[in-house]
Amino acid sequence: MRTIETIFDLSVEGRRGVKLPALDVPVSEGLGQALCRETAAALPQMSELDVVRHYTNLSAKNFSIDKNFYPLGSCTMKYNPKIAEKIAGMEGFAALHPHLITNGFTEEMQGALESIERLQSVLCEITGMQAFTTTPQAGAHGEMLGIMMIDAYHRSKGHKRKYVIVPDSSHGTNPATAAMVGYQVITIKSDENGMMDFEAFKAKMNDEVAAVMLTVPNTLGIYNKRIKEICDLAHSHDAMMYYDGANLNAIMGRVRPGDIGFDVIHLNVHKTFATPHGGGGPGSGPVGVSRTLEPFLPDIGVAKHGEQYALTTGGAQSVGKISPFFGNYGISLRALAYITILGANGIRNSAAKAVLNANYIRVRLREHFDIPYDTLCMHECVLSAKTLAKEGVTAMDIAKYLLDFGFHAPTVYFPLIVKEAIMIEPTETESKQTIDRFCDRMIAAVKLAHEDASQFKTYPRTLGVCRPDDTLAIKQLNVRQPL
Amino acid sequence: MPYTPHTPTDVTQMLEVIGLKNEEALFDSVPAALKIDSLNLPDGLDEYTAFAQFKAMAAKNSTDKVCFLGGGYYDHIIPAAVDALSMRSEFYTAYTPYQAEASQGTLQVLYEYQSLICRLTGMEVSNASMYDGATALAEAALMAVRITKRNKILIDKGVNPQALKIVQTYLSFREIASEVVDADAVEIDESVAGYLFQNPNFYGSVKDFTALTEKLHVHKALAVMSTYPIALGKIKDPGSIGVDIVTADGQCLGNYLSFGGPTFGIIATREQYIRDLPGRIIGKTLDKDGKELFVLTMQAREQHIRRQRATSNICSNQNLMALRATIYLSLMGREGLAEVAELCYQKSAYLKKALAQLKGLKIVNTEPTFNEFVIEVADADMLLGTLKAQGFYAGINLGNLEVSRKNQILIAVSEKRTKAEMDQLVAAIGGALCVR
Structure with a gap:
């Protein structure tokens, strides 16, 4: 059934969408036939209204925070304040050319340098790290930089190590990053409390381990009580402790990774500091380091000298360049705007309300779902739909059912260690009333599962499309509209 | 408190349900010895005061000079509709489109994006975007290594020197x-494994690389070309000269300069290499009722499924920037993009010719150029400083990127620049060189 019209279907020969300035210089001869394309690229031909109507209609097919509650575990889908967009859109920031940096025109960009220096400083204070770089363009990019710096540290001591340790509850980016920087991955299982099994960890720890990557609190929403012991054991082997800051929202203003003894941390500002997800990006993944790793920071930064801001270059041991300039600067600005408005107390309060909301959901749903690790949680709680298996209802069924009632699906089937996992992270920006409506709907889902499970496979019913055939998508690959 | 809606009554009721006495008890699982009582940061500001603070900061940046800076970041016209559409919060506050039924808007945009990139580059598959042009080139190098199972990358001397450093950083850790x-x-x-080149190259020159790609294919090595998407409105598309992987920075397609980011990276290739592509890919399929829809596909390449065996650790795309590019290319259309490219080329040719007449200045490029070219003068620092004082960012001081290019300046011309601005620049440069 053909239901979709793309820009190519809407194209009409000879139609134009934009009027450009006229050529106001004498015409020079061309580049020559050998270098020029023979026919114009087959882009669509549309009027401005065609384009505006098409994309406005497409936007209406999306769920978004401004329309829907996203109880997405591990994703921290909090509200994105509008003021941050207004700030980043100011011409003084948006029209600033990065090669002014190359020219060394620092007096022309004092405002930008000030904002970067301030962000570096406040992130140091929030995390307890010694220095920060805002150059990584996403959390995973920050992870890569972190492991590169750890690698450079071990090489500087004359020995390249072999392994990176991750728990089995970790995000996929952790092992993927370790591999990308040339390490073998050792995975440690979780214990009955959902924490990295300490004895198993101890058994695997040796002088060939370069780093231990931990998400704190972990993806089960649990704070590891033995965190200090883990750090101390790793350090006794001169392995570096890597803090995946994906879940920093739960503990900001309450406990600082640097104080515990972590050597490097990346943050996901689209989670913790409310910059928009943008439907998948851009993110920004600033990285903080301890004194030990500071010499290995990338080749560009900002320092304050008196009232002036100056560019800094990396030292002799720098890992080099990972971004041309200051990464996704416009995103850093939004994060700084958010932190400026929250201030010290607002940051602490955000963490408290995030944890309050998550625990409220856990307790309201504990009698209706299996909760494999039913203990005080942090920013998220993980349920299991396995008790519904006998009715033939899966976590995915619950997810699709929720869509029809205006709730985005929770994260399902992650973390991998929980069967039929339903991972819920409400964030601090949702009200008790919204959360109550969500919990009521979750309870109604369980009731329906027991009463008429066959209904589930028919959801969602109201979104214009229902469940996709993912196998067909791969078997009959269609990733572009043919000419 | 801003952005947290809880009333005192809400908090009391919720704590009661949980069975805790106060908010502090929510953090009982954190060892007491590790806890802190406060952060040494200023108090929060109201929105109005915060905005004023940022406005004062923005005022300390200079964005009002006539801009001839390029080097991968270009001052092109951005039609108003690009902002209006990309600022719709249904797009920018949406999550990654894992739930296909709730994300058909984003998914269709990305399918159209992939289609547009294929049509522009002459490639068969594109992913849904990378961080930027430089990291896309680095990922393309890793891709060439994976595909050929060889361990050596050649990098052409015309490649952006910053991108070169980033590629070298990525490669060095993998030996x-x-x-x-x-x-x-x-x-x-x-x-x-692969040969990375840039066309037009960083210094603006356009070359015919057909002989090179043929030579590479004789030895079963891959041709990887970094390009400037606006130039593809005029120059031969990489597909037609035998390129295997195309990368580019997408800032020029409707995105702001924003001090270097966010922008986005393009990576596209031939269908046979799709399993080695990093990042997200969108496909079209059918739903259970036989209706067409879009989904994320080929996810078995990615970190959330494959973990340490993934093609890359990348976990995002620069979605909002790719969206802006999709809208930009739809608005420009077939004729518009060709016209922007022609305007850039013609204006740049005019300026290059006029500057060539000046004494004390040499045009460095020996090959034809698209919209950028390099001049050499006796003292680039002094010239750029003088011109800045007269209201021009006249170009990039290449000596600060590469010692061998001391006193060379890279000048870029976009369709925004007028004949009057260029005549004034020529007069200013002529004047400055004369004074010496």
Whole structure:
């Protein structure tokens, strides 16, 4: 059934969408036939209204925070304040050319340098790290930089190590990053409390381990009580402790990774500091380091000298360049705007309300779902739909059912260690009333599962499309509209 | 408190349900010895005061000079509709489109994006975007290593020197050999995984790389070309000259300069290499009722499924920037993009010709150029400083990127620049050189 019209279907020969300035210089001869394309690229031909109507209609097919509650575990889908967009859109920031940096025109960009220096400083204070770089363009990019710096540290001591340790509850980016920087991955299982099994960890720890990557609190929403012991054991082997800051929202203003003894941390500002997800990006993944790793920071930064801001270059041991300039600067600005408005107390309060909301959901749903690790949680709680298996209802069924009632699906089937996992992270920006409506709907889902499970496979019913055939998508690959 | 809606009554009721006495008890699982009582940060500001603070900061940046800076970041016209549409919060506050039924808007945009990139580059598959042009080139190098199972990357001397450094950083940790070479003199053999080149190159020159790609294919090595999407409105598309992987920075397609980011990276290739592509890919399929829809596909390449065996650790795309590019290319359309490219080319040719007349200045490029070219003067620092004082960012001081290019300046011309602005620049440069 053909239901979709793309820009190519809407194209009409000879139609134009934009009027450009006229050529106001004498015409020079061309580049020559050998270098020029023979026919114009087959882009669509549309009027401005065609384009505006098409994309406005497409936007209406999306769920978004401004329309829907996203109880997405591990994703921290909090509200994105509008003021941050207004700030980043100011011409003084948006029209600033990065090669002014190359020219060394620092007096022309004092405002930008000030904002970067301030962000570096406040992130140091929030995390307890010694220095920060805002150059990584996403959390995973920050992870890569972190492991590169750890690698450079071990090489500087004359020995390249072999392994990176991750728990089995970790995000996929952790092992993927370790591999990308040339390490073998050792995975440690979780214990009955959902924490990295300490004895198993101890058994695997040796002088060939370069780093231990931990998400704190972990993806089960649990704070590891033995965190200090883990750090101390790793350090006794001169392995570096890597803090995946994906879940920093739960503990900001309450406990600082640097104080515990972590050597490097990346943050996901689209989670913790409310910059928009943008439907998948851009993110920004600033990285903080301890004194030990500071010499290995990338080749560009900002320092304050008196009232002036100056560019800094990396030292002799720098890992080099990972971004041309200051990464996704416009995103850093939004994060700084958010932190400026929250201030010290607002940051602490955000963490408290995030944890309050998550625990409220856990307790309201504990009698209706299996909760494999039913203990005080942090920013998220993980349920299991396995008790519904006998009715033939899966976590995915619950997810699709929720869509029809205006709730985005929770994260399902992650973390991998929980069967039929339903991972819920409400964030601090949702009200008790919204959360109550969500919990009521979750309870109604369980009731329906027991009463008429066959209904589930028919959801969602109201979104214009229902469940996709993912196998067909791969078997009959269609990733572009043919000419 | 801003952005947290809880009333005192809400908090009391919720704590009661949980069975805790106060908010502090929510953090009982954190060891007491590790806890802190406060942060040493200022108090929060109201929105109005915060905005004023940022406005004062923005005022300390200079964005009002006539801009001839390029080097991968260009001051092109951005139609108003690009902002209006990309600022719709249904797009920018949406999550990654894992739930296809709730994300058909984003998914269709990305399918159209992939289609547009294929049409522009002459490739068969594109992913849904990378961080930026430089990291896309680095990922393309890793891709060439994976595909050929060889361990050596050659990098052309015309590649953006910053991108070159980033590629070298990525490769160094994997112990992949790399070497900077000249396409005209290079020897290719069976050890080479891929050859990375840029066209138009960083210095603005456009070359015919067909002989190179043929030579590479004889030795089963891959041709990887970094390009400037606006130039593809005029120059030969990479597909037609035998390129295997195309990368580019997408800032020029409807995105702001924003001090270098966010922008986005393009990576596209031939269908046979799709399993080695990093990042997200969108496909079209059918739903259970037989209706067409879009989904994320080929996810078995990605970190959330494959973990340490993924093609890359990348976990995002620069979605909002790719969206802006999709809208930009739809608005420009077939004729519009060709016209922007022609305007850039013609205006740049005019300026290059006028500058060539000046004494004390040499045009460095020997090949044809698109919209950028390099001049050499006796003292680039002094010239750029003088012109800045007269209201021009006249170009990039290349000596600050590469010692061998001391006193060379890279000048870019976009369709925004007028004849009057260029005449004034020529007069200003002429005046400055004369004074010396």
